Amino acid sequence: MADRYKIPRGTFDILPEESYKWQYVKNVFHQIAQAYNYREIVTPIFEVSQLFERTVGDSSDIVQKEMYKFQDKKGRTFALRPEGTASVVRSYVENNLHMNNYGDRLFYMGPMFRYDRPQKGRYRQFYQYGVEYFGSQNAYVDAEVIALAYQFLKTLGLNNFQLEINSIGCPNCSKDYDKALVDFFTPHLGELCQDCNNRIKKNPKRLLDCKIPTCKAIAANAPSMLDYLDEECQQDFDSLQKYLTDLEIPFTINPRIVRGLDYYRKTAFEFINNNLGAQNALCGGGRYDGLVKQLGGKDVPAIGFAGGFERLILSMENEGLSFGEIPKPKYFFVMLGNDAKEVGLPLLNKIRVQNIVADAAPDKASLKAQMKAANKSGAPFTLILGDEELKKNIIFLKDMETGDQKEIALDNILEQLDSIK
Ligand code: AMP
Numbered sequence: 064m065a066d067r068y069k070i071p072r073g074t075f076d077i078l079p080e081e082s083y084k085w086q087y088v089k090n091v092f093h094q095i096a097q098a099y100n101y102r103e104i105v106t107p108i109f110e111v112s113q114l115f116e117r118t119v120g121d122s123s124d125i126v127q128k129e130m131y132k133f134q135d136k137k138g139r140t141f142a143l144r145p146e147g148t149a150s151v152v153r154s155y156v157e158n159n160l161h162m163n164n165y166g167d168r169l170f171y172m173g174p175m176f177r178y179d180r181p182q183k184g185r186y187r188q189f190y191q192y193g194v195e196y197f198g199s200q201n202a203y204v205d206a207e208v209i210a211l212a213y214q215f216l217k218t219l220g221l222n223n224f225q226l227e228i229n230s231i232g233c234p235n236c237s238k239d240y241d242k243a244l245v246d247f248f249t250p251h252l253g254e255l256c257q258d259c260n261n262r263i264k265k266n267p268k269r270l271l272d273c274k275i276p277t278c279k280a281i282a283a284n285a286p287s288m289l290d291y292l293d294e295e296c297q298q299d300f301d302s303l304q305k306y307l308t309d310l311e312i313p314f315t316i317n318p319r320i321v322r323g324l325d326y327y328r329k330t331a332f333e334f335i336n337n338n339l340g341a342q343n344a345l346c347g348g349g350r351y352d353g354l355v356k357q358l359g360g361k362d363v364p365a366i367g368f369a370g371g372f373e374r375l376i377l378s379m380e381n382e383g384l385s386f387g388e389i390p391k392p393k394y395f396f397v398m399l400g401n402d403a404k405e406v407g408l409p410l411l412n413k414i415r416v417q418n419i420v421a422d423a424a425p426d427k428a429s430l431k432a433q434m435k436a437a438n439k440s441g442a443p444f445t446l447i448l449g450d451e452e453l454k455k456n457i458i459f460l461k462d463m464e465t466g467d468q469k470e471i472a473l474d475n476i477l478e479q480l481d482s483i484k
Contacts, residue, residue: 073187084376084386089172092192095215096170101194104169106150112142118149118326118354129177143176147193147369156360166198184342184374193369200364202299205330206306208366212334212346213312220384224345227317228332230300232292240291241267251281268321287318296329303330326351336378346370395437396423399430399449407448
């Protein structure tokens with residue numbers, strides 16, 4: 064027997080009966096991003112691994128445990144991208160993408176890869192949508208980016224989600240805050256997990272983000288970043304809240320949001336859907352003002368977000384939302400006999416080139432088998448062409464719902480079909 068293969072763990076096929084849902088959410092994202100004047104950028108799915116090690120941060124789970132790293136035939140070390148921002152910034156710097164002097168708005172969509180324990184809503188290959196705004200430090204822009212994400216979720220019809228915002232300050236605020244965290248956590252080191260023990264030296268904020276229940280319980284009483292914001296960060300955070308209120312976007316403040324990556328500053332936010340279970344983050348983002356410079360560009364401030372399509376689709380299914388029309392043919396062509404098949408082929412094509420979805424089952428011979436296929440296709444109309452009809456230069460049009468059948472002339476079939484709604 065031939066070998067049969069299985070899909071890699073943590074990945075999934077998007078099968079034909081699901082793919083229209085993906086198409087739908089991607090189209091809506093495209094539309095919304097364009098309405099906010101964001102332009103698409105597409106980067107490769109692999110990059111030199113250092114790009115992520117240096118930016119995402121070597122204390123992050125992504126870099127420590129989750130990167131798909133490999134060497135190519137020349138021994139260069141690459142990684143499948145675990146997230147989109149580092150690649151977009153790399154491209155922004157490499158291509159001098161200072162398209163506008165008032166801010167550059169970019170969006171992307173595509174697969175990301177993380178070697179994590181697969182579970183509902185968490186995969187090893189998953190698909191993200193995201194935006195990045197380069198060139199402004201203004202909290203106005205933070206509000207715009209959040210508004211775009213909110214508008215996207217709302218346009219899909221989602222209701223069961225909450226926006227949580229935080230400010231994680233800047234390196235200036237972190238000096239005192241990191242020290243306060245170290246002081247707070249140090250007496251608990253014996254109770255904290257190994258990861259937290261390692262992280263406390265490199266990035267103590269990350270201890271706020273640990274998912275292990277004992278660590279979580281301890282972190283619940285840790286000092287809040289919001290008590291350590293310097294004047295500028297506090298002002299920006301106040302402005303963001305005002306702008307979101309002006310935009311009528313409901314939010315709550317959650318001082319525990321730290322985001323998983325090292326490069327964030329000031330605004331951090333997440334859209335949460337509590338019906339999703341453990342993996343409840345629909346999308347998340349934040350400001351990363353130092354990153355462009357860190358990757359060799361100018362000192363350009365930036366903010367962005369990314370979300371996963373899988374959790375989005377799951378949430379939409381949970382809320383019973385529509386993904387637009389399920390694709391199906393409008394006409395199913397039943398052709399009886401070789402002559403009808405010969406005449407039928409260009410006719411079928413004529414319909415299709417008008418962008419009208421039409422199908423046929425050329426390998427089925429009998430009327431019964433072809434009608435069965437027509438029924439299965441879900442087409443509301445069937446066109447039936449046999450020898451008798453050919454002689455009379457007509458074709459039967461059958462309304463599959465009512466069963467009504469009428470003759471139409473083959474010669475101007477398109478015009479006649481056109482008049483059917
Ligand atoms: P992150 O880059 O970790 O902030 O993730 C941003 C968003 O991507 C999350 O809110 C999820 O919607 C999605 N996401 C992240 N990791 C995964 C994963 N392993 N599987 C599915 N979706 C994910």
